[in-house]
Amino acid sequence: MFIAKVIGNVWADRKHRELAGAKLLLVKAMEPGGGGLVGESTLALDGGFGAGPGDAVLVVDEGGSARKILGNPKCPVRTVVCGVLDKVQVHGKTVLSR
Amino acid sequence: MKQAKVIGRVFCSRQCCGMDRKTTLLIQPLDWETDKPSGDPLVAADTVGAGAGETVFFVAAREAIAAFEDWDGETSSRTEPPPVDAAILGIIDGKKLYVHS
Numbered sequence: 350m351f352i353a354k355v356i357g358n359v360w361a362d363r364k365h366r367e368l369a370g371a372k373l374l375l376v377k378a379m380e381p382g383g384g385g386l387v388g389e390s391t392l393a394l395d396g397g398f399g400a401g402p403g404d405a406v407l408v409v410d411e412g413g414s415a416r417k418i419l420g421n422p423k424c425p426v427r428t429v430v431c432g433v434l435d436k437v438q439v440h441g442k443t444v445l446s447r
Numbered sequence: 448m449k450q451a452k453v454i455g456r457v458f459c460s461r462q463c464c465g466m467d468r469k470t471t472l473l474i475q476p477l478d479w480e481t482d483k484p485s486g487d488p489l490v491a492a493d494t495v496g497a498g499a500g501e502t503v504f505f506v507a508a509r510e511a512i513a514a515f516e517d518w519d520g521e522t523s524s525r526t527e528p529p530p531v532d533a534a535i536l537g538i539i540d541g542k543k544l545y546v547h548s
Contacts, residue, residue: 354546355545355546356480356544356545356546357479357542357543357544357545357546358542358543358545359504359539359541359542360539360540360541360542361504361537361538361539361540362538362540363495363496363537363538364495364536364537364538365494365495365514365534365536365537367514368536368537373504375479375542375544377546386546389478389479389485390478390479390480391448391449391479392448392449392450392479392504393448402545402546403545403546412508412509412510412513415510416513423513423516424513425506425510425511425512425513425514425534425536426448426506426510426536427448427506427508427509427510428448
């Protein structure tokens with residue numbers, strides 16, 4: 350899992366049948382210390398926690414867990430937003446809070 | 448899952464079990480933010496009927512096979528899941544970036 354920021358969304362009419370109705374979010378990993386964004390952005394499915402643009406979220410990047418979160422054993426995805434962050438503490442200091 | 452542009456099609460008549468009747472496309476992965484090519488082109492199996500020049504999103508690794516499990520193909524006979532490591536899952540109609548880094 351990693352912490353990330355929702356930087357945008359994607360829409361697609363024609364998609365795999367198991368993805369019908371899914372919300373597609375663009376996420377980019379956050380630096381734990383400062384809150385800056387690092388690495389390459391990736392497409393993630395919304396796990397049903399109401400994450401929107403600008404939110405700091407928890408992302409799981411593994412197929413088995415992703416399917417479990419979505420409750421669909423046939424869904425061909427590996428990246429799913431599995432929570433919205435309230436607070437992050439590093440060495441006792443709060444570096445992010447809602 | 449990554450964004451890519453379909454740049455071509457790959458034809459292969461002698462191939463492994465479970466690969467028959469599947470469209471294999473040559474795709475160039477693109478960066479989500481800049482739309483610039485990111486990494487080398489690769490071959491992906493199609494699930495949505497994407498065509499040349501279209502922007503798609505795809506999943507790589509084990510999850511690509513999940514895209515084909517219980518896939519029936521064009522015939523009614525049950526088919527084995529194909530040994531693929533990239534699958535095109537959708538054709539992108541649009542995207543919006545709210546946070547620029």
